[in-house]
Amino acid sequence: MARYHIETYGCTSNRGESREIERRLRDAGHHQVEGPEQADVAILNTCTVVEKTERNMLRRAEELADETADLFITGCMALAQGEEFAGAGIDGQVLHWDEVPDAVTNGECPTTTPDAEPILEGVIGILPIARGCMSDCSYCITKQATGKIDSPPIEENVEKARALVHAGAKEIRITGQDTGVYGWDTGERTLHELLERICAIDGDFRVRVGMANPKGVHGIREELADVFAENDKLYNFLHAPVQSGSNDVLGDMRRQHQVGEYVEVVETFDSTLEYWTLSTDFIVGFPTETERDHEQSMALLRETRPEKLNVTRFSKRPGTDAAEMKGLGGTVKKERSKAMSDLKLEIVGEAYEEMVGEVREDVLVVEDGTADSVKCRDGAYRQIIVQNAGDHGIEIGDFIDLEITGQNTVYAFGEPL
Incomplete structure (x- = not known):
């Protein structure tokens, strides 16, 4: 089990992603500590609105890298300008927020509590x-x-x-x-x-x-x-x-x-x-x-x-x-x-x-995404994002048919049929 410290900067979307990271870490048996000096791992969810913010993120990442054994960097600056952290000599892993919980586990099994219930x-x-x-x-x-x-x-x-x-x-x-x-x-x-x-x-x-x-x-x-x-x-x-x-x-x-x-x-x-x-x-x-x-x-x-x-x-x-x-x-x-x-x-x-241009039937809408998008899973559990879900009357829990219109490396985009 890891002791983790997480810091979040920027918009509501970043805060929502950090909450999901914390939920998944908690479910895996890890626990949060008050400061980075007490933690096995530190998580920095970054913002990149202006140049001053970028400098602040680099400085904070450097501090956290010195205070903890492992640093995971995610958020807007990490994904848009990840090379900046490497260029500054910061010893941290740049990850998409969805990859952070798995990285924190260090290959260990997830941990359920003795009284774990559904x-x-x-x-x-x-x-x-x-x-x-x-x-x-x-x-x-x-x-x-x-x-x-x-x-x-x-x-x-x-x-x-x-x-x-x-x-x-x-x-x-x-x-x-x-x-x-x-x-x-x-x-x-x-x-x-x-x-x-x-x-x-x-x-x-x-x-x-x-x-x-x-x-x-x-x-x-x-x-x-x-x-x-x-x-x-x-x-x-x-x-x-x-x-x-x-x-x-x-x-x-x-x-x-x-x-x-x-x-x-x-x-x-x-x-x-x-x-x-x-x-x-x-x-x-x-x-x-x-x-x-x-x-x-x-x-x-x-x-x-x-x-x-x-x-x-x-x-x-x-x-x-x-x-x-x-x-x-x-x-x-x-x-x-x-x-x-x-x-x-x-x-x-x-x-x-390879999925682009194909049709996926009975895709399950499982969670809200950012803005007015929803996250869906096809029969092989691959993630498909539907944007402007409200315009299509799509709700969480629906089963829908989608045409795959594009991809962003780790997920696809779909348009309702």
Whole structure:
């Protein structure tokens, strides 16, 4: 779990984005502290209205970089003039605000509290299906708070899902430290059975499966892919964090899978599903990562081409075994992170560009966007923005048909039909 400090400058939109960042960090078990000197990570949400503001942002970023172990910079100046921070020698990662929560986790599992219960936020229902995991990753502090997997019975989770649907949920997000190992504590691998039961609930809604480590998915990859193919209520979306393309580094990380198992999961979903989204994570600059290891990660990224990718520079967490390792220099981590992030934008941009001109049916409107726009998700959980939603009479929770008219690298634009 990380201690974070966040500062927001500028307009109402920036403040709204910061609130969403904080919500997602809170849901993952991280907690806010009063000042940057007490924090593991600092988040600076920037403004770029005038030149004086830009100078202030650069000065504040430099101060925060000196006061905390990791700095994440987002907001208008970060996205429009990100090179200014690098040019000033500031050791911080420039990210889109939506990428910040994943970067803060440092590749760790999300953390639910012991009394985690389903919650409904708008039309989105959050359903924690279990607590804990079966991993012992050398870099992760989460395991100290969660312990091993504890899976409630399938029927109990189905009833919670049914209650969310009856309360108005149009999207149910299945969460947990590692959804792929649901049921392992009972001697069975039952995630696919749980998903099938939830999809059988009456109502118009969608289901998104949260993070599932490759090892847990590998043993049920065929059954799981079949359940996705047979149930339209399931988003064809899988978040399986590989973390490295090097088996040597995976061993030092004490990840339970090897690269080949991850690739087999991807190949199984590729052969079963015509249209789906692969999401994965890479930790760049782990203490034992060599240049060859990094190139293996880049090669794996090119091979599997995930449509959503979280790139995190390794950061030491207190009390973990990896914190005792001699780390790589900040320059090395920065260069490798930039190389992978550049490749990420190329791959993700191509995926969204391929959507332009196509029609997506039964797209779910899930959240308000900026101004009069709304955020929608298609069947593979790809994000589509509809502008001037009010002019079309579109409301949150609607299912609509869209023609994809453009893209902005990490999301598409759609026009209602």
